[in-house]
Amino acid sequence: MNAGQASNVSASGRGRACSGESVRLSNDLGWCGGCRPSQARQITNLRYGRLQLCATLRPSSTFTALFCLAVLLALATRAPAQPTAPHIGYVYPAGGRQSASFQVLVGGQFLNNATNALVSGEGVQATFVEFNRPMNQKEFNDLRDKFRELQEKRRDYFQNKKSTNVWTTADQDRLAELRAKLLKNPPNRTAPPAIAELVTLKIIVSSNAAPGEREIRLAAPNGLSNPLKFCIGQLPEFSQAAIRAPNPDLDRFLERLGRPMPTNSARAALHVTLPAVINGQIGPGSVDRFRFSARQGQRLVVAVCARDLIPYLADAVPGWFQAAVTLSDPQGHELAYADHFRFHPDPVICQEIPHDGDYILQIRDSIYRGREDFVYRITVGEVPFVTSIFPLGGRAGEKTQLTLAGWNLPVTNLMVDNCNHPVGVCQVPVGEDETCLNVVPFSVDTLPEILSREPNDRPAEAQHVTLPVIVNGRIEKPGQVDTFRFEGKAGEEVVAEVMARRLNSPLDSTLELTDAGGKRIAFNDDFEDKSAGLETHHADSYLRVRLPTNGTYLIRLADAQRQGGVEFGYRLRLSAPQPDFALRVAPSSVSVRGGTVPLTAYALRRDGFTNAISLRLDDAPSGFYLGGATIPANQDQVRFTLTAAPARQAEPYELHLEGRASVGEKELVRPAVPAEDMMQAFAYWHLVPAKELRVAVAGAAMQRPTIKIAGQTPVRIPAGGRASVRITGVGPAFADRFKLELSDPPEGISLGIISPTATGAEIEFIADAKVKGGLAGNFIVDLLAERPKNQTGKAPANTRRAPVSVLPAIPFETVAK
Numbered sequence: 001m002n003a004g005q006a007s008n009v010s011a012s013g014r015g016r017a018c019s020g021e022s023v024r025l026s027n028d029l030g031w032c033g034g035c036r037p038s039q040a041r042q043i044t045n046l047r048y049g050r051l052q053l054c055a056t057l058r059p060s061s062t063f064t065a066l067f068c069l070a071v072l073l074a075l076a077t078r079a080p081a082q083p084t085a086p087h088i089g090y091v092y093p094a095g096g097r098q099s100a101s102f103q104v105l106v107g108g109q110f111l112n113n114a115t116n117a118l119v120s121g122e123g124v125q126a127t128f129v130e131f132n133r134p135m136n137q138k139e140f141n142d143l144r145d146k147f148r149e150l151q152e153k154r155r156d157y158f159q160n161k162k163s164t165n166v167w168t169t170a171d172q173d174r175l176a177e178l179r180a181k182l183l184k185n186p187p188n189r190t191a192p193p194a195i196a197e198l199v200t201l202k203i204i205v206s207s208n209a210a211p212g213e214r215e216i217r218l219a220a221p222n223g224l225s226n227p228l229k230f231c232i233g234q235l236p237e238f239s240q241a242a243i244r245a246p247n248p249d250l251d252r253f254l255e256r257l258g259r260p261m262p263t264n265s266a267r268a269a270l271h272v273t274l275p276a277v278i279n280g281q282i283g284p285g286s287v288d289r290f291r292f293s294a295r296q297g298q299r300l301v302v303a304v305c306a307r308d309l310i311p312y313l314a315d316a317v318p319g320w321f322q323a324a325v326t327l328s329d330p331q332g333h334e335l336a337y338a339d340h341f342r343f344h345p346d347p348v349i350c351q352e353i354p355h356d357g358d359y360i361l362q363i364r365d366s367i368y369r370g371r372e373d374f375v376y377r378i379t380v381g382e383v384p385f386v387t388s389i390f391p392l393g394g395r396a397g398e399k400t401q402l403t404l405a406g407w408n409l410p411v412t413n414l415m416v417d418n419c420n421h422p423v424g425v426c427q428v429p430v431g432e433d434e435t436c437l438n439v440v441p442f443s444v445d446t447l448p449e450i451l452s453r454e455p456n457d458r459p460a461e462a463q464h465v466t467l468p469v470i471v472n473g474r475i476e477k478p479g480q481v482d483t484f485r486f487e488g489k490a491g492e493e494v495v496a497e498v499m500a501r502r503l504n505s506p507l508d509s510t511l512e513l514t515d516a517g518g519k520r521i522a523f524n525d526d527f528e529d530k531s532a533g534l535e536t537h538h539a540d541s542y543l544r545v546r547l548p549t550n551g552t553y554l555i556r557l558a559d560a561q562r563q564g565g566v567e568f569g570y571r572l573r574l575s576a577p578q579p580d581f582a583l584r585v586a587p588s589s590v591s592v593r594g595g596t597v598p599l600t601a602y603a604l605r606r607d608g609f610t611n612a613i614s615l616r617l618d619d620a621p622s623g624f625y626l627g628g629a630t631i632p633a634n635q636d637q638v639r640f641t642l643t644a645a646p647a648r649q650a651e652p653y654e655l656h657l658e659g660r661a662s663v664g665e666k667e668l669v670r671p672a673v674p675a676e677d678m679m680q681a682f683a684y685w686h687l688v689p690a691k692e693l694r695v696a697v698a699g700a701a702m703q704r705p706t707i708k709i710a711g712q713t714p715v716r717i718p719a720g721g722r723a724s725v726r727i728t729g730v731g732p733a734f735a736d737r738f739k740l741e742l743s744d745p746p747e748g749i750s751l752g753i754i755s756p757t758a759t760g761a762e763i764e765f766i767a768d769a770k771v772k773g774g775l776a777g778n779f780i781v782d783l784l785a786e787r788p789k790n791q792t793g794k795a796p797a798n799t800r801r802a803p804v805s806v807l808p809a810i811p812f813e814t815v816a817k
Contacts, residue, residue, distance in 0.1 A: 084110040085223025085591045089195035090373035091216055093239050093279035094309045095231030099207040103129065105242055106218060107195040107372050113220040117201050118652065119230060120691050123209025126216070129200040132185050140187050147178040183254075188247040192315070195373050196245070205232060215691050217652075223591030224652055224696035226676055229309050231377060238272045239279040240288060245372060269360065274300070275381025280363070282321065282374040287364040292380065294353040301385045301407050302327060302336075302349040302361060303438075306376040311534055311688050312678040313373065319680030321374040323347055324366040330357040339366045342506040342567075343537055348385065350407045384408045386430050386440050388567035391451070391472035392503040393443030394418045402442075404430060405566060418444050425502070441503045443571055445470055457481050459518065462554055467494070468575030473557075475507055475568040481558040486574060488547040495577050495607055496555055500570040501539040502532050507568045508560040511541040516552040521545060525560055531582045531604045533675065533686040544577065544608065579609035581670060583659045588674035588690035593698045595805035596627070596643040596707070598743070598780050601659075601672065602687060603631045610634050611661050615672060618656040621648075624695075627709070628778035628809025631659075639744070639780050641809040643706075644697045652696040707807060710760070714776065714811035720769035722752060725810055728760040735761055738804070743780040746771070746814070751781075765812070773816025778809035 088108035096102050106117070112133065117126035135143070150171060157167040188196065199218060211234050215227035269289035272278060280288045294300060307320040324339035325347050335354075338347035353359070365374060386406040394400030394416060402414040409430065416428055423446060427439040452473025456463045462485035465471065473482050488494060500507040513522045527542035529535070539560075547553065557572055582604040590597055603613055615629035623645025631638045644653075657672035674693035678686050710726040717723040735754045740763065742751050748771040752764030765779065783804045 085589075086110050086114050086218045086220050086225040087194070088216075088218055088225045088228055089192075090310060090375050091228050091230060092242055092281055092372070092375050093237070094229065094305075094375050094377055095233060095237075095277070095279070096203055096205050097233055097235065097237050097277070098205055098209050098211065100237070101202070101204045102239075104201050104203055106199040106201060106216075108197055108199075108218070108225065109194050110222075111197040111199050111218060111220075113222050114199050114218045114225075115221065116219050117199075118217045118219055118224075118694070119203075120215040120227075121210060121232075123206040124214065124230075124232065125204040125206075127202045127204075129202050131197070131199050133197040134188050134191065135185050137187050140182070143178055143182055147175065147182060150175045150178065183250075186247060186250045188245055189249065190247065191245045192371070195371070213691075217589055217694065219652065219696060221698060224589045224694060226587065226589050227690050227692070227694075231305070231309075233277050233379075235275050235277050235379065235381065235383075236273065237277045237279060238270060238290075240267065240270060240281065243281045243283045243286075243370075243372060246284060272380070275379075275383055278361075278376075278378040278380065280376055280378075281372055282323075282363070282365050282370040282376070284370040285368045286370055287362050289360055289362045290378075290380075291358055291360055293357070294359050295356050296353055298353040298382055299408060300327075300349075300351050300353060300380060301383050302347075302351070303379045303383075303385060304346045304348065304363065304376060305378070306374070307345040309375055309377065310373060312680040312686060314679040314682065316369065316371075317681045318345075319684070320345060321369075321376070322366040323363055323376055325349060325361065325363045325378070327351055328360045328362070329354070330359065332360070335359075343501065343539070345536060350385070382408050384410055384430065386438055388505070388569065389414075389428075389440050389442070390474060390566070390569050391449075392441075392499065392505065392569045392571050393445065393449075393470070393472070395449045395470075396421075396423055396444050396446050402428075416442060443499055443503055445571075445573070447573065447575060452482055456483050459483060459485075459554055465574060468573075471572040471574070473570055473572065474566060475557075475559050475564040475570070476566055478559075478564045479562045480564050481556055482572075484555045484557075484572070484574070486553055486555070488551065488553050490547060490549045492547045493577055494543075494545055494547060494553075495573065495575055496541075496543040496545075497527075497573045498541045498557065498570050499573070500568075501535065501537070502529060503569070503571065505567065505569045506563070506565075507570050508537075508539040508563075509541045509570060510558050510560050511543050512556040512558075513543055513545055514554045514556070515549075516554065518554075521548070521553070529604075530602070530687060531584070533678075533688045577607035579611075579663045580606045580668060581609050581613060581659065581661060582606070583613070583615075583657075583670055583672040584675040584687045584689070585615075585657055585672045585693065586675045586677040586687065588676055588693050590642065590693070590695040592642070592644050592695065593646075596641045596808055598639050598641050598806055598809070600637060600639050600677070601629075601631055601657075602637045602675075603635070603659075605636065609661075609663070611663065613659045613661045615640065615657055615659050618658050620655055621645075621653060624653075624655070626657075628811045630811070632776035635776065638777055639809070640778055641780070641806060642695070643808060644695060646697070652694040655693045655695055657693065709808050709810055714813045715765065715779075716813050716815050717749065717765055717767045717771070718815045719767055719771045719773060719817050722764055722766050723812075724762050724764045726757060726760060726762050727807060730760045732756050737785065739784045740807075741782040741784060743782050743806070745779065746775050746777070749814075763810075767814060769817075771814050773814050775814040776812065778811055780809060781807040783807060 086108060087110060088106050090107045092105050112131055116128050119126050153165050154167055156163045157165045209232050211232050214230045216230040217227050218225040269291045271291045274292050278290055302325060304323045304325055306323040312319045322345055326334055327336040327349055328334050336349045336351045338349050341348035386404055388405045389402045396418050398418050400416045402416055404412050404414060421444045423444050425441050425443050428442045429439050447468045447470050449470045452471050453463050455461050462483040464485050467486055496511050498509040500509055510525050514520050522543045522545045524541045524543050526538050527540060528538040584602040586600050601615055610633055612633045613631040615626060617624055625643050627641035629640045659670050659672055661668050674690040675687040676690055678688050707727055707729040710728045715723045715725050735756050740751060748768040750766050752766045755762045783806060785804050
């Protein structure tokens with residue numbers, strides 16, 4: 001290999017916690033070291049000078065991918081930087097009614113190439129209307145100067161009798177046109193870039209569109225956006241006018257025109273007719289008001305959907321729109337107020353109307369923040385709302401009689417056939433006409449089930465149970481403790497797990513395990529379940545204990561806040577460990593041009609499950625395959641790759657992944673749930689489930705070479721040593737035309753030289769002496785095109801690397817000396 005070939009490789013980043021350090025590239029774009037893809041676009045909100053993005057928002061996953069290797073070799077001399085996939089921050093209004101046609105605004109970033117929108121499910125059509133973005137300062141200044149010139153010309157024509165100017169209808173039209181442009185898209189230095197661009201869509205909802213939650217995405221030639229929630233309802237809808245972002249520069253310009261713009265907080269109360277869904281946005285410091293007529297004795301429910309629409313705002317504290325609602329009588333006296341409902345951030349009010357008349361409902365942010373993405377939907381009327389059910393679940397293959405509590409309910413008892421639901425947590429609708437405001441979570445399991453029996457507060461009254469079992473119970477009174485007794489043997493491992501908060505119960509459980517004499521063996525208050533990505537407080541308890549001796553043991557279950565009530569239900573599992581896992585795959589929107597892109601799989605291991613998990617595509621179209629699709633034993637995540645053939649259909653594909661693993665002689669098969677990896681207020685990461693995994697594929701119709709990893713994998717790399725892997729499907733000029741960059745590698749591992757071979761190329765990996773043995777995973781290698789060297793053998797001074805694709809994932813293991 002010559003020196004030119006040897007220098008044609010580089011390594012990037014150490015891939016650890018975000019340090020804020022960045023690498024300066026030729027276009028002054030920085031990648032800070034180690035934040036996740038969902039964070040990167042949010043961080044652009046915070047940088048108003050030199051733009052910084054995060055290391056794992058790799059070019060390969062957000063830029064257009066490989067068309068055809070032969071074509072790229074020819075184009076490498078002029079390869080431009082690829083456009084970024086669109087990202088949306090809000091949709092307003094965030095839903096609509098059956099049989100309705102209306103327009104929505106989608107705010108986001110990199111939306112200039114958006115051509116259409118996709119709404120999951122049947123019966124909803126979305127078409128592109130227009131795109132708007134804030135002008136840059138030069139564009140604004142040029143238009144403003146032309147506007148002022150026309151103003152001067154008009155003033156001279158009408159005020160100067162000796163003027164030689166002629167003022168025409170065309171001049172008047174041009175002046176109005178310039179004024180409209182100046183007011184429509186002025187620069188705004190204070191607007192968050194992540195939601196500054198706007199796309200207008202026309203939505204048509206058919207009469208038979210199923211009500212409920214959908215997902216909406218924007219599609220562009222350069223990629224597919226992240227999904228946001230979009231709701232289809234049955235009630236009449238009312239919407240406030242969309243708010244505008246605060247813009248001091250525009251305000252000063254309007255003042256000079258003598259036309260001050262009304263503020264968001266000055267909007268008059270909108271009159272609505274109940275029952276209704278109300279749509280709005282909250283601006284900084286603003287309060288939205290709505291007037292409606294109601295009759296004495298009506299039991300009105302006011303249910304806000306705000307945090308539920310956009311779960312996490314990465315640059316807002318708290319990390320979501322925390323709505324507060326007030327209901328007032330005709331004299332302005334407050335009847336009800338709420339800024340949450342139990343442990344849910346979105347408030348709900350139920351109020352009986354005392355007198356006939358007009359009433360005022362107002363909504364604001366609890367600490368008077370506001371922005372365009374502070375979007376809400378409020379349902380108001382005598383509508384059903386379920387507050388609790390009991391029991392919270394049932395046994396697979398059987399039927400469970402539910403008792404319902406709530407407001408304006410069509411039924412108070414419901415028979416659930418568990419044969420219709422898979423094992424796990426499902427959603428159960430209430431009422432056959434689907435008019436109920438909410439569905440309820442319901443847990444289905446295979447273990448025997450019993451009901452808690454009172455009294456069982458004291459050890460002497462403890463209810464005897466035989467393991468394995470699931471106990472369905474309630475902490476019905478403040479300070480109540482439910483106690484259960486079972487027999488155990490020395491060395492036996494026992495799991496005690498509470499399912500309550502995850503099933504919509506307000507119970508903040510505690511679990512205590514003692515021996516018969518009351519000596520504490522184990523205690524737990526809160527246990528985090530990473531599969532519950534929307535929980536704001538992981539309040540369910542979990543214990544996994546090896547019993548010290550033969551004898552009788554007591555489990556005591558209580559509420560940490562010493563609260564109680566009929567809604568404080570729980571499911572207590574007592575059993576031997578049941579090793580299992582759940583899977584999440586992020587992101588849920590993938591964009592690729594007939595090449596390869598990286599994804600991340602997360603293993604949510606339960607009851608000590610440690611085995612490796614293999615991923616596979618379920619009934620995927622031809623040409624799709626996974627690389628490195630195994631989560632190694634004892635690891636919680638892995639980056640792997642998806643390779644897609646050039647597109648054969650215009651619509652994005654919907655893919656389904658599943659994971660398989662062995663526990664003894666039993667094989668477990670679990671779906672890989674698509675998810676968005678979201679950040680809450682700069683601190684916490686959440687895997688928020690999505691309804692679909694969508695893959696947008698575009699590419700050349702011509703046949704393209706397929707890059708493959710050849711030879712035995714995983715690549716075994718000794719500490720302080722080197723190892724190589726061969727790739728096929730590339731030409732002899734590959735090493736000269738492309739650079740390789742290792743994405744988020746383990747600390748101490750870097751790329752070495754790349755050598756041409758008869759069938760492709762050989763890539764070398766280097767491990768320093770400090771690398772620990774036993775590491776396993778995948779190498780993700782970015783492929784970048786670069787201008788060739790000139791006749792002097794030197795690269796041009798303005799050489800730019802263009803991200804092209806990634807190689808299929810390369811499994812590896814490190815070996816100690």
